[in-house]
Amino acid sequence: MIFAKPSSEKEAISLLNETSGMTRILSGGTDVLVQMKSGAIEPELIVDIKNIPGIKHIKAVSGGYEIGAAVSGSEFNNYPGLKDFTPGIAEAFDLIGSSQIQGRCTLAGNLCNASPAADTIPALSVSSCFAKIVGPNGFREDLVKNIPTAPGKNSLKKGEFIKSIIIPNRPDYSSDSYIRFTPRSEMDIAVVSAACFITLDKNQLIKDLKISLGAVASTVVHVDGLCDLVMDSKITDELLSKIAMICSSSCKPIDDKRGTIEFRSHVAGVLAKRAMILAHKRAGDKIEKIAR
Amino acid sequence: MKKLHVNVSVNKNELEFLCNPEDTLLDVLRNDLQLTGTKEGCSTGDCGACSVILDKKLVCSCLVLAAEVDGSEIDTIEGMADDNKLHPLQKKFLEHAALQCGICTPGILVAAKALLEKNLNPTEKEIRYWLAGNLCRCTGYDKIIRAVMDAASEMRNENGSNYS
Ligand SMILES: Cc1cc2nc3c(=O)[nH]c(=O)nc-3n(C[C@H](O)[C@H](O)[C@H](O)COP(=O)(O)OP(=O)(O)OC[C@H]3O[C@@H](n4cnc5c(N)ncnc54)[C@H](O)[C@@H]3O)c2cc1C
Numbered sequence: 001m002i003f004a005k006p007s008s009e010k011e012a013i014s015l016l017n018e019t020s021g022m023t024r025i026l027s028g029g030t031d032v033l034v035q036m037k038s039g040a041i042e043p044e045l046i047v048d049i050k051n052i053p054g055i056k057h058i059k060a061v062s063g064g065y066e067i068g069a070a071v072s073g074s075e076f077n078n079y080p081g082l083k084d085f086t087p088g089i090a091e092a093f094d095l096i097g098s099s100q101i102q103g104r105c106t107l108a109g110n111l112c113n114a115s116p117a118a119d120t121i122p123a124l125s126v127s128s129c130f131a132k133i134v135g136p137n138g139f140r141e142d143l144v145k146n147i148p149t150a151p152g153k154n155s156l157k158k159g160e161f162i163k164s165i166i167i168p169n170r171p172d173y174s175s176d177s178y179i180r181f182t183p184r185s186e187m188d189i190a191v192v193s194a195a196c197f198i199t200l201d202k203n204q205l206i207k208d209l210k211i212s213l214g215a216v217a218s219t220v221v222h223v224d225g226l227c228d229l230v231m232d233s234k235i236t237d238e239l240l241s242k243i244a245m246i247c248s249s250s251c252k253p254i255d256d257k258r259g260t261i262e263f264r265s266h267v268a269g270v271l272a273k274r275a276m277i278l279a280h281k282r283a284g285d286k287i288e289k290i291a292r
Numbered sequence: 293m294k295k296l297h298v299n300v301s302v303n304k305n306e307l308e309f310l311c312n313p314e315d316t317l318l319d320v321l322r323n324d325l326q327l328t329g330t331k332e333g334c335s336t337g338d339c340g341a342c343s344v345i346l347d348k349k350l351v352c353s354c355l356v357l358a359a360e361v362d363g364s365e366i367d368t369i370e371g372m373a374d375d376n377k378l379h380p381l382q383k384k385f386l387e388h389a390a391l392q393c394g395i396c397t398p399g400i401l402v403a404a405k406a407l408l409e410k411n412l413n414p415t416e417k418e419i420r421y422w423l424a425g426n427l428c429r430c431t432g433y434d435k436i437i438r439a440v441m442d443a444a445s446e447m448r449n450e451n452g453s454n455y456s
Pocket residue numbers: 023024025026027028029030031032033034049069095096097098101104105106107108109110111112113117118119120156160161162163187188189190336337338
């Protein structure tokens with residue numbers, strides 16, 4: 001195995017592109033090292049991206065926030081204002097691993113590792129986040145939700161890597177949330193999870209709703225058609241029950257020791273409802289705050 | 293295989309070592325630098341026995357490649373006591389008998405110190421969450437939590453009005 005720590009994007013791209021065998025980007029290494037040790041992967045080349053200029057920056061840009069690919073969970077959650085801006089992504093990121101893992105884990109790593117249970121993928125997806133990708137054919141952007149293609153597989157081409165993730169600005173009175181079900185409250189992997197993004201108008205009427213579900217299919221499930229269903233309505237018990245039902249029936253989970261198909265589908269509906277109540281409350285609080 | 297040359301500061305001492313690309317920081321600390329206070333439990337990031345501070349951040353040294361740390365500052369359990377003067381956390385672990393076999397202890401001390409550097413007045417819940425990645429198969433955790441709370445309280449008093 002060759003270890004390289006290039007100090008430019010260009011150098012990283014050509015190293016990745018010129019190696020014929022398996023290559024792996026190393027960011028926090030909390031997936032890569034575990035997989036190497038278990039023998040699941042045997043990379044010919046490891047490219048540590050942490051010396052690339054700008055890769056560890058968090059920046060407020062005109063379109064939102066730009067999160068460098070090597071920003072760790074603890075750096076994200078200690079950055080002033082980010083938790084208020086996107087409580088949903090912040091709580092998803094914060095749920096990854098222990099304090100030790102938080103010092104290393106990254107959004108880009110969680111995304112590219114493409115686990116069906118990855119905590120930040122549903123949260124990034126509902127907020128319409130996108131990745132800035134560089135590679136041998138230049139620069140491109142793609143929505144986070146298009147990147148995982150199967151467990152452990154992603155849509156990046158040879159030589160490409162993620163430089164940063166953009167969390168776009170959102171309309172006033174919008175918020176988000178993420179919750180997961182795990183047997184243990186810390187250091188566990190989601191059995192089911194739900195992320196919600198909601199936009200209200202100043203009369204509390206729903207203008208936008210997105211829900212994504214984790215660990216209930218081979219990739220994150222983005223529930224379709226919710227927006228039309230809820231447009232201009234208020235949140236009611238009836239509406240919440242309908243949404244829970246739609247979410248439950250969107251799942252294609254597996255049966256395993258951590259949860260049966262029936263359990264996972266049911267819990268997905270329950271979590272979707274709770275995530276929606278939470279995001280709705282957060283968005284509603286903004287209406288009050290701005291009115292005051 | 294060509295070895296990689298790495299410069300680091302460990303417990304404020306400038307050191308250099310040679311490593312293989314797949315060696316972890318934990319391997320090098322224990323096998324090459326003879327700093328065996330940092331323990332190996334699981335090797336997969338789950339137990340926290342290998343906790344060290346890397347560039348001011350708490351990490352599992354089993355999940356860091358040795359080659360990554362060139363130019364970094366590392367603090368291990370060996371740097372915790374000030375010569376023969378134990379750190380308040382170490383003292384309180386002894387007083388509260390917060391260890392039995394002791395394999396988890398260095399990792400827990402390093403992790404607890406990182407918490408108290410951030411927050412000298414943590415609640416019990418905050419301590420329990422912060423240490424959730426440090427497994428102990430002997431004590432049942434309660435004495436560990438009491439010892440950390442007691443050390444924090446002593447450190448607040450020592451620091452006088454700075455932290456009140
Ligand atoms: C003890 C423990 C607990 C964990 N708990 C959770 C949990 O609760 N929830 C959860 O979702 N995950 C969890 N994980 C998994 C892991 O921590 C996360 O997936 C983390 O976000 C990975 O980020 P990383 O930077 O460490 O990735 P790395 O290991 O560096 O990389 C992961 C994958 O992504 C690729 N990659 C990384 N960065 C880029 C980039 N910029 N461009 C292209 N490809 C890239 C790598 O090549 C690799 O294939 C846990 C892991 C451990 C060890």
